[in-house]
Amino acid sequence: MMTSRLFSQCFENPTAPRDSIGIHSGYSNIEQLLTLAWFSAPDLNAAKLLLAGRASRRRAVPVPRGCQLSCRDMSDAVKRRRRGQKERRDRWSATPVTNEHDDGPQGAFKRISTMWSSFRRGIRERSKAEEPEPPEPVGPTAADSASKQQRYASGQYFFEYLVVVSLKKTKDSNSYEPQITYQFPKRDGMVRKQKEEEEKTLKAITLFCFPEGISWAPLTEYHSETFSFVLTEIDGSRRNGYCRRLLPGGKGARAPEAYCIISTLACFGLFSKIFDEVEKRRQISMAMIYPFMQKLREASFPAPGHTVEIKSFIPESGTEIIRLTRPLDSWLEHVDFATLFNCLTDEEVLLVFAAAVLERRIVFIANELSILSQVIHAVAALLYPFTWQHTFISIVPEILIDVVMAPTPYLLGVQKHLLDLVTDQSDLLVVDVSQNKQETFLVSIGDEASILPPKLKAELLEVLSGRQKASGVEELNRVVSDTFLHFFVRTVGHYASFIKYGATGEHGVFDRRAFCKAIDSKTTRHFVKKFTQTQMFDLFIQEAEQQQPGPQQGIFHHKIREFQDKKKKEKTKKH
Template sequence: MGSRLRENVKQLFECFCEIAAPVREKPAWILQKYPNSFSDEEILKSVPKFTYPCEFENLLVQHFSFVLTSIDSKWTFGFCRHDPKTETGLVVLSALPWHETFYKLLNHIASLTSNASGEDLWKFLENIYTCGVPIPGNSISISLPNSTANFICQSPKQFQLPSIPENRNLTEYYSAIDSNNMMMIFASMLYERRIIFISKRLSRLSACVQACNALIYPMIWQHIYIPVLPLSLIDYLLAPMPFLIGVPTLTLQKVPKSDLGEVVILDADNNMIESPFQDLESLPQDVVTNLKKALRNRSTLLGDGVSRAFLRALVQLTAGYREALTLQQGERITFNQNAFVESRPSSMQPFLRKMLELQIFQQFIEERLNMLNSGLGFSDEFEMEACSYSAKSSSKFMQQYREWTYTMRKESSAFFRSVKDKANPAVKYAVKSVKDKGKDMKTAYKGLKWKGRPNRSETNIRFHQPRSAPSSPTLDRRSIGFTSPPKSPNGVSATTSYRKELHLRNTNFDAREEEILDFARGNREASRDVHGA
């Protein structure tokens, strides 16, 4: 388990591909790619299938995205552009889930593919490929060949929630689906159901699946995840474990409904949902009431209003994890499952006991503990909201916590001064980011309620083996030879010639508080001293 996003990404994109459309019995195939050094065989085999997942109407330019999952459970995002005036699809592969950035990049690439020599396209791709990834909140500017315009790549700010209308996925989801059905899908995701989205439009399909996944932040879906299902993978719909899959309407019609079993189906074209479960009714009702109230006021939902409404629901459900942290000098911070349930109102406890079994919750807790025990801490939007939520009540354990942290600071102050001087630039930047973010929430952090519990090792976080499920289609890493597109004697590439022939032949193809950082860091170093690490 863990985050599905890669860390320390060095390049904006991994590979660009132009995919030739299927012709009669011939499947889609890669017409050209950049860079030529990209040689992941499994990805290269999969890209054509996901670019042309089924027969679909292509009346207007449309963008959609797919996801490939590696054997280490990390996601590679594929961003596609289809233009009804062409017979090829354009794809950019990246480890970064920046939909708006890559859709804009694809539009620039499309304007360059008509160049006969292709040199402008390759030069532009090289400039993007070698420019590096801007730090959060910053941007880079790449000039377009033979143009006064530039491609501007803006790196999202850290911990920024998706907003309307800036986030295309969330905007599409909110436009297509009413708030009650959004809440039903949210609840079914918290119960880790088998969930299918359907739509005739690939752009709407992938947008809705990607958006609903973003609305369970800071949790991350840990099971089968396929925003757009290729027809060749239709058997995934029969998998007996949790999944979140976007299925083109015509593809789902090929599967007998009786074979699907218990599954939640959301028709994104008609805003209709079918479910054999009562998941929304089974959530704690005060959480549901607050969420309904937040989503009812449409005037507050522009910007990050929708994202924040669902985030606050998750805070109300899970912020109690703070009260279940066990803080013992010289030991790692751990999570006490029983304390987590018992600290919450009795009306919430039945659901929270079920939540302990969920992989998305276990991933969330493991991520929080890893950040705390590393001494780096965190200041994401979840913790900001949790601070505000926790500040509304007092904690009888706060004084004990302060005594612990005071001792740790006193004993470790000289060590921390030394670490600060020697920290590498990456660590300094991370700490600065946390501190800067914390300034904006100084008042909230003063009210942070960390509740230490006596150490009961038998109930500390050592989760039983979770219900397992395979990831989305997994990809091994193998090399494959690939050559550059050859050029004809007149300088026109074979790719360009093929594109023209294909068009003629196929025109009818239809921060958190500083004290906890000191405590965690001190514990870590004390442990090293004791064990000689």
């Protein structure tokens, strides 16, 4: 990416102008950023310690808000940061460690999960109590508004709002900083508390749209890129941020700008196509964007496999019909496995998968924001039907780089110019997914190759080698997802047989010991014993225990039944 190249050139060239590039030293909503970045319940304590570490360093090295550090000062800043790392490591080591080997029903993960659920309920109840009841709708206008609110709440709207983040000159210098210059639609009718939270969110969005932390300058060339991030509220609800950064049309040097769509819907491919239309209209005129977005907002979000048509007028082209189609496999619509396998070999993907399955700390390094966000979402999708439960930040803003110090599991995307602040860590996996890399695994624990059972690992590699025959993105996604889904079917697909139910209406109880003993292969049993200690497995089982006995729906359970039927037929043939 051009900005990263400029950063590298300036860093390597000590004769560059002092104000040509720099690092933002302060941000007024660090706490809000840590909340909005995906921190799960077990990681909240670590996040608080992270804030304490930042505050400690700031007290030791006071820097006036809004000032810039020049390139010549950067080496000193890095040295000061590293001198403070030992203190922060000591603070991390003082963090109470969860007993991951507690097999009892009151295990550590269950206690944390229960506490967090109660905390979330308390937050929601207090919010409801504090907010005044909305007035009764009067007249057709109020009725239409209520209908639209209900429609959005049901997930039928494409997006919540669009914001334009532009780079504006600061008053006290010639540097540029990101600012929201437009929001569509305006969020009116919110109570005071909602308005305050929304303002904090909007301020945080600017940093996720321009996370590099460098001082921008007007450019004559810039390749547009699309990436995504996740905003997580205190009650656990999540919203997806889709961002397209581009260079607006015109002559001469000009500053890039970002278009960011906030939506509860996870469908990267669909929103990427929407941004193609936005960028095409932006090159004509800014005014051409908003009629298109209004039409999009009025359209219903299509069901999986269906298409919605948007009519939009463009000067000299007339009325165009834009067709937006959702993938048939809706649970894969936020995933692009092609980028993951373009960046890593099959063997390297399995090493990353093995580390993710055991919920380790993993950092992905690249220059391009689009590659970081697509790779990290693809890795999380490999875990289906399980869900990553810990810190998940697809693009870490420079101001939050200290999150790499956290002792809890995480999946992080970090830009390459911050690499030196990551590689001096241990007990984690640092994966370089950038183009023209010299080495893929910059830091590793060393046992990643021995985590997966050898026989199943060989089968995974054999099946993945056939993905070259996939004719398109959707087929590739299906082949890859089926491959890893089958791995979980083979290893833990028999879990339902070991959930014992008592009287009618009571929740089931999972027999972990008997579940592991039922596995014939020693290597597979060894892997499963480790996997059952993860939070993703624990929460999966908790949900299964709360369901009523009987056949379950969903693609995972469908694959389990297919596998079990196949085994029965093979046994019948042998006899």
